[in-house]
Amino acid sequence: MNKDDIRYTTYVQILKEELIPAMGCTEPIALAYAAAKAREVLGKYPQKVLVEASGSIIKNVKSVIVPNTGHLKGIPAAVAAGIVAGDANRKLEVISDVDDSKKSEIASFLKNIEIDVLPLDMGYIFDLIITLFYDCDCVKVRIVNQHTNIVLIEKNNDIILETEIENNSVSGSADRDLLTMEGIWDFINSMDVSDVKDTLDRQIFYNTSISEEGLLGNYGANIGSVLLNTYGNDIKVRAKAKAAAGSDARMNGCELPVIINSGSGNQGITCSIPVIEYAKELKVSKDKLYRALALSNLTSIHQKHGIGTLSAYCGAVSAGAGAGAGIAYLTEGSLESVEHTVVNTLAIVSGIVCDGAKASCAAKITSSVDAAIMGLSMYKDGQAFHGGDGIVMNNIEETIKGISKIGKDGMRETNNEIIKLMVENN
Template identity: 70%
Template sequence: MNREDNVYSAYVQILKEELVPAMGCTEPIALAYAAARAREVLGEVPDRVLVEASGSIIKNVKSVIVPNTDHLKGIPAAAAAGIIAGKADKELEVISEVSDGEIQQMRAFLEKTEIKVVHVDNGITFDIIVTVYKGKDHAKVRIANYHTNIVLIEKNGEKLLEIPVEGEKEEGLTDRSVLNMESIWDFVQSLDIEDVRDVLDQQIAYNTAISDEGLKGDYGANIGSVLLDTYGDDIKTRAKAKAAAGSDARMNGCELPVVINSGSGNQGITCSVPVVEYARELASGEDKMYRALALSNLVAIHQKTGIGRLSAYCGAVSAGAAAGAGIAYLCSGGYEEVIHTVVNALAIVSGIVCDGAKASCAAKIASSVDAGILGYYMYKNGQQFYGGDGIVTKGVEATIKNVGRLGKEGMRETNEEIIKIMVEE
């Protein structure tokens, strides 16, 4: 593959679109972003707020702590944070700069302001509509299909921006259908590191920093520390523990940013931190580490393209399999080792469901990274899962397609049932 090829350019652009910084769990941050923008359009602090959200948004915002709020959690907290302290031009870092005074204002706002939350189903998985009111005035902002995709801005009934929402099409992003394992492998071999150095440097810096903080602090269930205390600090355990620690930190109020993948900080951590840890352990060198990270990130994005941004299928599974691919490459594996690692990993943990963002995500990440590592060592030792073994079929692309079908179509009812369970609590 040459740098002049359209596919090469598309892959570089996909990495730049997906590997962006975010503070906190991305669904409450997207909600805060919509609320901040709505407040800007209204021009003043509202006295009433309506949040309409799809079930998957409700599921992913319900239980997670919103950063820079002094441990507030849930949809009203995310909306209040955006309204009081949000800077909409910072997008997924919308509440990265919050003063102590603003935190107190958030609490006062939550106490005195009606914030109504309504579950809506407009036929898409990712849907946030925030309407803010002040007297006779109101402003509305809608985000659809991905975290920064504002498709409607309205004030007092006048539409200032309206972009048609055509199903779950991701308008404005590079077509992900160009991704396939063979081309990803070709791209990684041909890659001029300078084309992606900035995004990968930021991913390494941010995601390892929050991982280290997770191990130092007391966050969530402290899965990383439990793993290290129980199983020792060999490279396989460290790879799992450090990824889990980063998740525990960001799910439980840590105010450090992460670089996301497929719209998810947990997935960004999962497909990068284990790869960086292995590269350092093996003294792979900078060039090989960057190529392994490009491989892992693109493999994760490729899998998630068929599943969608939000699903009842745990995104850590895709990212863990992708991390396994990066690790296989660092261990001198070739294309066959990489694709069989992915298939093996998916066969092991594709049954993990997503029941929203919260502390147990860290444990699911540890299990998914473990599956990625085991998937590689299985193939290295002459073992693999074959076509006909459950959802595994002949060929890596066919298996990834099956997983996409499982996650997007097969688990729709599962997702609805999970949401009902969570809402009824």
Template identity: 65%
Template sequence: MTKEDIKYQAYIQILKEELIPAMGCTEPIALAYAAAKAREVLGCIPERVHIGASGSIIKNVKSVIVPNTNHLKGIPAAATAGIIAGDASKELEVISDVTEAQTKEMAKYLEETEITVEHIDNGCIFDIIVEVFAGKDSAKVRIANYHTNIVRIEKNGKILHYVPVEGASEEGLTDRTLLDVKSIWDFINMADIDDIREVLSRQIEYNSAIADEGLAGNYGANIGTVLLNTYGNDVRTRAKARAAAGSDARMNGCELPVVINSGSGNQGMTCSLPVLEYAKELHTNEDKTYRALALSNLIAIHQKTGIGRLSAYCGAVSAGAAAGAGIAYLCGGGYEEVIHTVVNALAIVSGMVCDGAKASCAAKIAASVDAGILGYNMYLQGQQFYAGDGIITKGIEGTIDNVGRLGKDGMKETNEEIIRIMIND
């Protein structure tokens, strides 16, 4: 691969598109973003709000605390935060700047305003429609397929912006089908670090800060702290604990931003924090650390391309396997070690379900990172899972394809059943 290669330029652009800052769980934040945009188009604070949300959005917003809201949860709370305090120009940091007065106003608005929520199915797993009303005026904003993808804006029935929605197509983003593990490996070994330094340094800074906060504070079930108190302070435990602690904080109202991966802060932290902990333990230089991070992030994105942004398949599994690949590279592993690490990890934890964003995500992250590390150590000791062992097949790409089928098609009904369970709870 050369710098002029189409894949080289694509991989840099994919990292820039995926590794972006977000405050709070990205599904409620996307909802707040849509609501903030709808209020902006309406031109005033709405008197009535109607929200349409696909099942996977309902699932991922139901149980997570929305930051800067004094610990409010749920779809109406996320929309209210965007309406009262949102700055739509900040996209996934839409509610990063909230005053105490606005927080109080949110509580009052929730009590006094009619906010209705409808479970919609327009054929999109990721679908948010926010309609707002004031007097005779109305506005509508729709986001589909990924978190910042506004596909429709209306004011009083007049269409101001429209992008056709075709299935799960992600128009406007770099073609993810250009990703494959061998090319990713070639890229990370020859990349000019200056081309990826800015996006990765921000990931290091933001995600390290929220991991520190998760370990210092009292968030959720404090999985990171439990791991350290139970299993000690070796690098393997710290790698799991820091990723879990970041999730502990993020799922439970911490107002620090994270750099996401594949639309998910949990996945962004799982891809990066274990790799950084191993780099610290091994006294790895900056150059190799950045290459390991690029490897982990791109392998996670590659896996998620087939699965989709939202699924009943827990995204931490993909990110944990990718973190294992980054760790294998840091420990001196070559291409064979990397691909066998990923396959082994996927054989161990694929099938872990996503039942929404909440405190237990931290424990799932810990299990997934553990699988990534175990997958690498298996191969070091001459052990591996082979084609025909369940969903594992010959070749890394074939196994990733199988996981995509499992997550996107095979678990479709599982996702619907999880949503039915959660809605009726």
């Protein structure tokens, strides 16, 4: 693929747009970002707050700890953190710099200020509106489709910012529809590493750091440590354990940032850490690691683009298949091995549901990476799932499209039932 190919510049831009830092689970951080922006426009702390959020956001925020809040959970905690301590200029790192006095202030704000939360159904899976009130002043900020995609800022009924809402996308972003597995393969084998080096170096550093912290600390169910303690330190175990450990830490209050993929820190960890661990084990060159990571990240994004930002379909599956693609590149080095690994992975674990962000995400990551390793082992042994085997279609692109329809359309009612169940048992 030549540099003047539209796909080349698009793929580089996709990596730069997607692989960005975030602290904590990205849904509560999106709420904190909107709240910080609303407070910035209001110019003071509000007397009352109204939060409207789509069901999938409510699902993803309910059970996860918001970092830098003293281990608080839930929508009010995320919004209060954004209002009291947020820096909207830092977007998904909006509450990355919070001292102890601010943490106390967040707790006080929650105790003294009314924060109402209402469900929002305006036809978008990812949709939130934060409205702040102070005397006669009212500020409204709305985010749709992606975590930092502000589409409306309004003060006292005067429109400060309003942009068109595009279906499952951000206006001006690189065209994900240009992604294909064959195109991605061509790109990673011909890319000038200097075009993506800084982006991937940051992913390696950030995600490795939180993975190591997850193994050192006591976070959630400590899935990473459980795996190593139970099954040993073989590379197949270590690839799963270190990815799980990153999620252990991230879902349970660790204040280190991660580099996300498809809007998710867990997916960013899942599609990078196993590839990094295999690269270490195989002692491959840094150049080869960069190409493997570009492959893993773009493969994950390609799958997730058709599903959408939030779904009842667990995003760790897409990211696990992406990791499998990267590992197949490192060990087998052929497009055939990559495609069979991805298809095999999707055939094995596509039934995992997303029931929000919480400690068990680490275990789902483990299952997804394990399926990827098994899918690659099948290929090495001359085995594969073929078109007509359930949801496996005649080729990888048709299979990915089919999975997208299942995740986006087929599991919509599943998502609604999961949300109902979680809200009823609050």
